[in-house]
Amino acid sequence: MTTAPLPGLCETLGPGVRRVLAPNPSPMTLHGTNSYLIGSGDVALIDPGPNLPGHGAALMAALRKGERISHILVTHSHLDHSPLAHPMAASLGVRVYAFGRSTAGRSPQMQTLAAAGLLAGGEGIDAGFVPDEALAHGQRLAHGDWALTALHTPGHLSNHLCFAFGDMLFSGDHVMGWASSLVSPPDGDMAAYMASTRSLAAQSWSVIHSGHGAPITDPAARLAFLIQHRTDREAAILAQLARGITTIPALTEILYRDTPAPLRHAAQRNVLAHLLDLAAQARVAAHPAPGLSAQYRLT
Secondary structure, X not given: OOOOOOOOOXXXXXXXXEEEEOOOOEOOOEOOOEEEEEOOOEEEEEOOXXXXXXXXHHHHHOOOOOOEEEEEEOOOOEOXXXXXXXXXXXXXXXXXXXXXXXXXXXOHHHHHHHHOXXXXXOOOEOOOOOOOEEXXXXXXXXXXXXXXXXXXXXXXXXXXXXXXXXXXXXXXXXXXXXXXXXXXXXXXXXXXXXXXXXXXXXXXXXXXXXXXXXXXXOHXXXXXXXXXXXXHHHHHHHHHHHOOOOOHHHHHHHHOOOOOHHHHHHHHHHHHHHHHHHHHOOOEEEEOOOOOOOEEEEO
């Protein structure tokens, strides 16, 4: 069994990469949120994490003599990734960079469903988060001895970014080694998740550093697994619909029978995400309207 890292401890993971774990373990965050310091001298901070004073102090203690945090980057605005960003930025006199507010990047389908009030969503959203500077897909941010490229990877959340550092990828919650990502509409979007994951899989990475858990040292295999996992889950949902299993609770009970109770709600949201994607493809119909309580059938 892998020993859990110690919260607050600064660990060097490679040239120009340090990690400090936040003390917020849970069934959804594993040991807690990974915050990363990139470069030396004037360093970039990726995902400050939850607004816990002890974690902010640990990040500052991880700086070497003469160093300062010059840029704060946020992969996405969930409560375990973004809340400490603005308090730290204000105290340091620096700016926060991200894709946009929590609803930025939503697909037309999710915008329509959200506007109609058909989907609850909102799990763990940092609703008030707005970056000082918005980063576009492919935009490069460079300073001192580091350069990071923003990659818009909606799916887990519509405003999700990954950051490329040479051939290393900082993947937030889009790619993790210990679990697959929650995709909870309308904040999450299965079609977008699959497209983003395939886009990442088309590139060559030496290592992936995720928002939770250990470094992923075989990125190609992990990305291929995640794509196949979702493809298999979609096929299983279609098979159960063909058997006459028409509700999300019933589908979840069958498909996630081994999932612990604290994660069953998240499992239902994943099933909903698959069904909405299938509905957009006209392979499934919802009655009376898409949502957790709808009846679903094959078209």
